[in-house]
Amino acid sequence: MNADKVMKKYIPMTETAYYILLSLTEPRHGYGIVKHVEEISGGRLRLGSGTVYGTLTKMQKDGVITVFADEERKTLYEITDLGKQLILAEIGRLKELHQNAVKYEGDFL
């Protein structure tokens, strides 16, 4: 899938997809992703195994992530260059949301 198509398909990202991709700062196992997301969201997000597996499979198909095996032959997930492009674009969008949130927050108080 080319970059434009991927951007169109994923942005704006669901919270699940965003946190899964954000957790791939280093290659992780499937359950490693679940634990990491729970940690960085302060225990708020506990992703279900089926949801994570389904999202990872979809992302792999679209070339956003790739896989390899470790010594135990367990699958590790790694972000691709296309995936990095995607998460940076989404982070840019979220920054805009955040800036405007800070800027206009006071008007509603």
Add this chain to the structure above:
Amino acid sequence: MKKAIKPFWSYDVEQTENWLKGMASQGYILKKLKRASRTFYFEQATPQNLSYRISFDRNQGPVLASSLTENGWEIAAASGKWQILKNSYSEKDIKTAPVRQGIITHNRNVSFVFFGLLFYLLGVLLANVSTLASSWFQDGTIAVEPSPLWAITYLFLALTFGAIGLASYSIVKIKKSNQAMLQEKAAAAAEKQKHHQPTPKIPQPSGDFVKKVKLGWMYAPDRLESWLEKMEQQGYQLHHVGTIGTVFYFVKGEPRCMSYHAEYMSTVESSYFSIYEDAGWLKIFESWSAMEKWVIWSREYREGEEKPRIYTEGSSHLKRARRMASLYTILFLPMLFIYALNANREFQEFMHEGTTLSLFGVLPAIAFVLFLSFIYRMWAYYIRLRKHYSVLNS
């Protein structure tokens, strides 16, 4: 440049990898693979100690995960979705590998095609043999007409036997190597497990099993889940499920809070099981068939705790349910059509010719209604699920 032809190189990739390693140690380094002619091209160089890994990736082009590149892997040859990777690191320094799953799935699909071919050819052969046999039994002789075209007949017969041999060989070979690849993973996991505590074994019950038969639960998996959960609340603990998934064996004990989940998988990957199992789900049933795989998962939770769920987002759950319902619908439609035709014929005969309606005559009609109800129940399940998530989100 040295050439070598390996017609069945992709069936047992481990063997091929070892062969490539052996060639490299003799100074023949793989340069190119031509899949159509199954030819490997080698360049002569100084002997090297190289490790090879073959991978099949239906998703991406020949781009390696950077963890693989950093660990010394590079592409030696690529053709279509196949890649042959090489690594000059010593074996103890190679910590990564491409995944085997792509090859396992691809080869399994190849063997399904050969299964189809085998059934077809054996069917044709059997039909011919039975014609011959019946004429032998009737007259006691088989008249052979002289014809210049007999050569073609024999050629076809030889081709048929050749194809049967090829199909059988492929099926057996693929089955063996796939099993070996799956065990390779299990062995690696077991090696690691030595340092961890072993997984708890389900204790054998002291009393007798309470047996319950549940047919056709695949068409409404959510109903099965709530039935199992209700049984657990009454103290009927699910111990195991029969091989074909119709008999449920319970043990009478303490009531438990359990979360059950039954789901259909079209392709089963080992990473699927490890994500679920690592998260604490226990696989209580896995259907035997490789083509339609049903898995039942269970997980205990404490009272007052939130019930653990496999899907925390509607879209992935709904997508899976929709795929299951569509697949079974496509599978059942031709049967519906055939049963409808037969039922109609029986009915016409009954109306016009006044023949008595036998049990045999009503069978197609019963089968038609049954298959229609399966399709209805699956889509009803999908709609229930959609409602469930729309209530949850609003």
